[in-house]
Amino acid sequence: MTNTDHTGASDRSAAPGSTEATVAVVGGGAVGVTAAVDLAARGATVTLFDRDDLASGASGRAAGVVYDAYAAAVDAAVAARALERFRAFDRTLPGFEFAACPYVIAVREGDEDAEAMPELVDQMRDHDRDVSLVDPDALGGRFPLRTDDLAAAAVAEGAGWTDPTSYVVAMGDRARREGVTVETGSEVALGDGPTVRVDGAEREFDAVVVAVGAHTERLLATAGIDVPVKPYRVQALTSRVDYGGPMTYDATAGVYFRPHPTGLLAGDGTVPVEADPDGYDPEGDDWFVETVSETLRERADHDPEVERAWAGVCTATPDGDPLVGPVADGVFVAAGWQGHGFMRAPATGELLAEGVLASLSDDAATDSPWIEAFAPSRFEGDETFEITEGMSVRNRGD
Template sequence: MHVAVIGAGAVGVTAAAELAVAGAGVTVFDRGDPGSGSSGRAAGIVYDAYAEDIDAELAARSVEAFRRLSGTGGFEFVDCPYVFLAREGDEQVAEAIAGSVERMRHHGRDVEVLTADELERRFGDSLVVDDVAAAAVAHDAGWADPASYVEMMADRARAAGVEFRTGRAVGLDVDLPGVVVGATVERFDAVLVAAGAHTKQLFADAGVPVALKPYRVQALTSTTPYDGPMCFDASVDVYFRPHSTGLLGGDGTEPVEADPDDWDREADDWFVEGLGRELDTRADYALDVDRSWAGLCTATPDGDPLLGEVVDDVYVAAGWQGHGFMRAPATAAAVAEEIRGGSGIEPFAPTRFEGDEAFPIFQGMTVETGKSGESEELEESGESEESEE
């Protein structure tokens, strides 16, 4: 079996390695070097604190994989608690946090609600908590450098026999199936498209619509030291974590569809200034910007990814809503198994949509409420995905 993978980000290279180890011949195509898209612009936050059973299971498998792989090559996973909170006066978010934690614990996640006294006692040295109405902490969490993960996994893929063909944009042919390289079509037994923000256009050019929209998000790093927990202030949609330079934070989301070939890769002044104010409020932190940037995430109508077979022998892995890196080991393994003839993850099947749905883009880092009004899930999209192809 010979498989083509379009996109050499975290999911693409991991799937390529999984397939090659299982005996498939694999060729990876990317317009840039492995990890030069999303992985160079990702926040690297990892946790298993999901309220939905499938999400929790995949995230738990990924956390386990990150820990197991830590120390391989230049990759390191750093255990770090993840605190999420709501401010006084934000009752809806506070109630959603409590409901989310209940469901997370139901699925076996190591998450607990914190009283004001507990929050102060555990994290008062690094977080300002006097205005917090509700808080919780996920213990099975940590952070990593996504670029080093992709480099490490690409090395493993090469060692397993994967061929990397980079430096040139390619197209998709769904009839053969195949990959369009210049004026020719190279045929494969199966093709996996894991091309980030370019995924929608690749399928559209091949005559297959997919329910996917790229959108712009922003992040930065700061040189002022920070050694506290990872934190998501759900009342203002801001996250931050320790970083090798000091601190990494973001989420300057623009909830409009972006052009994957024409978008501003620089962070906006309003985002940098606003994040600085929130860091001062939440962590008494003085922002000293080292680097700031923008990237592209991909959204779907229901916030869940498109993972699996789109048409015969053509597969997709996209629509992560900013959660791609933290679940990359498990989701890549799942789609690789499906390509080899196994069953897919039904709730993530791309065929659940027609492909032409109209839908709004919402921030991946948010507290969701269910259709019945009950709390659904605390989602964090601390990574930004630049398209890879």
């Protein structure tokens, strides 16, 4: 990475304290809208920009699966906070609903990931996550799933699902109520330091938060900032046939599914090659529909009547962890979710708000809230790496 002081602190002596800060949030997905709300709630004057509408990126195409079944301490803590906020928003955020629903992880016989499951579940439990290893027969007794071919299974009780678009729209409305200026249809280019160019006009802020999802690498590169964040296609489909079982991840097939208002939603369909965020195919591939349909028949006795199949673009990093923090003087990034950015957005937005305001603060006593494991400075920016599927069992560990 270039051009960073690793703290994000503005080097301008007149940098204001947190309650006077002006912040541009670029990107109106789940992460950007949450950051905008949380910044405004802490007294910042916030402008939220999106080049299209809110939720026009990956957030508007996400499956809305939300869980806390993470083995690494930092991931478990972030997920726990996000879930806590989703549940609270269910009661307090008009237009948003969160449906509690257990999340099953199933690994088939012959899959070496089965051996890793007991230890992963122990780690999740060490972090107070309500996850249990279950005997496949007992799983079959509890849920309408085929389990006789499974070698290992676990159930995360604290999970649930929601409609990601409704979250972004509801948070966007809340942002406006908090006084955030929302400018949609406004494509942002980055200037020098915390300045943005919109419609040819340069606008200066105390901080700029870049939450542009698949466009992260491209947008930051225009300001001479290199980050290793690669876009790749991921797919989902909905079926009109009713499904009343739990959210399920068939780890061996690489397919997940959950209840959905039309019947069922299923997905993954990761295409592990770099995609063009401005030119990717937004339709679901035939192979994806076929393989998911087969897994649904096998695992849940669900013969899908496909209503819609689509693709969106997720972001990968060299180590599978996101980049959240400063990348230059007054410029901050949040990207690289490996397909898990929606479920973590309520915690990420809060982290961004606290991190940005702490970085701008003159108060030397302010502890840095940034999470070290997510520090953008851990990379040079020119790393080459393979894109890997984000939900796999192995990717949940340390």
